[in-house]
Amino acid sequence: MAAPRSLALWNCCGRRWSRAMRGCQLLGLRSSWPGAPLSARLLSQEKRATETHFGFETVSEEEKGGKVYQVFESVAKKYDVMNDMMSLGIHRLWKDLLIWKMHPLPGTQLLDVAGGTGLAWVLGDAEELPFDDDKFDIYTIAFGIRNVTHIDQALQEAHRVLKPGGRFLCLEFSQVNNPLISRLYDLYSFQVIPVLGEVIAGDWKSYQYLVESIRRFPSQEEFKEMIEDAGFHKVTYESLTSGIVAIHSAFKL
């Protein structure tokens, strides 16, 4: 989740937090997109290959993992630059807020899934984490869960690897609540973002996927229900920037 530069930002803006972060056991999880294990999970008895969405396209569930993998392979080089350009740096504020909510202390066992750039990492699958049960104090996922094929499985895994009393935190794009801002946001998303992707990264399609996948993601309330279905309690959410993103928080009891 953290871009290397936002770590530096924290050092300036909140010395207490940066010291706390360094004290934590911070483990980032880069998602892998395995073909075989995913299929193995799908084929429970006579379950047929079902379809899902890839942005506004319809693809088979087996395909989705691979296609998302290709998107992120493609955007990896310019990932941080593009995030800054697209959000005008605001993504750093969102991530700062997530850390602030988390209030990590020295000794906190923290798992950050879909880590992106900047952390020491372990390769794994969000739907099948390579960790034992009840291991972590905090599980975070920032702008990652949207891309997982089976969000419910990722949530269940999050629940499993958290210690009792552990906290789940998710920062993700969500639904805008204000109609005027929604119109402007749609305009910006569909007219400007793919153009930025083409000009800066030479990649229109990945950024088209990005803005479409945002529209496909459940609303704040729907996602809250999904988190509850995974066994979490005290599920709350906070919308940021008129609902462009939201932070969902939950606890394993």
Added chain:
Amino acid sequence: MAIVLRAVLRPFRWLPSRPRPAAEMLFRARSDGVGLLYPHHIPTSPLQKVLLAAGSAAMALYNPYRHDMVAVLGETTGHRTLKVLRDQMRRDPEGAQILQERPRISTSTLDLGKLQSLPEGSLGHEYLRFLDVNRVSPDTRAPTRFVDDEELAYVIQRYREVHDMLHTLLGMPTNILGEIVVKWFEAVQTGLPMCILGALFGPIQLSAQSLQVLISELIPWAIQNGRRAPCLLNLYYEQRLEQPLRALREELGITAPPIQVQGLA
């Protein structure tokens, strides 16, 4: 409030109108391919084309190695000019044949072995030598994406693929100076906005000495030849590979450059 809003939003009339509630199909081709006019086609709204044109122009200036940006600039600004080019191709017998048969220049369509065996001094042989010496390949031309007409998409693709043939005809290498000279020639020949912009802004990166040579000798020569020669998009190069280059140049009225631009052996 509503009146103010309407006034603000009026200029956005020329954006594609969105079906409520979501911007699902906002000028995007469907996943089953309907709406795509040709492979690699990405339909774009007028606003997107304007943004792309501005962005690609800026990026091409900022980073001259972004050849893809030059291509995007050409596609987003060339629609009207491509129509004119296509129409004049239709009126020319050889050009009409090209539009009909849609030949492509790539390592898969050109028999490089056969080119090698052609007599020295022939178009095919000299073209191959040009590719070797400058270490370029016809396969690096990006496919057209942002032209919303499938015949015009072919015309700009053909223009792109014929570019190296122009280098060969004009005897210009692929360094900055050589490229600018070819751009001036192409600007006069095609009138494509991207060629005109490239011709005018390309020289910004040149040294004073090169600039002097460019302005005093090479540009006048390029313009003169560009005006004198018939439209070079009408040449069916694939059928003229055996033709001696010298004879072809004579046929087209292309004279030797006033100065040997270094790079081409």
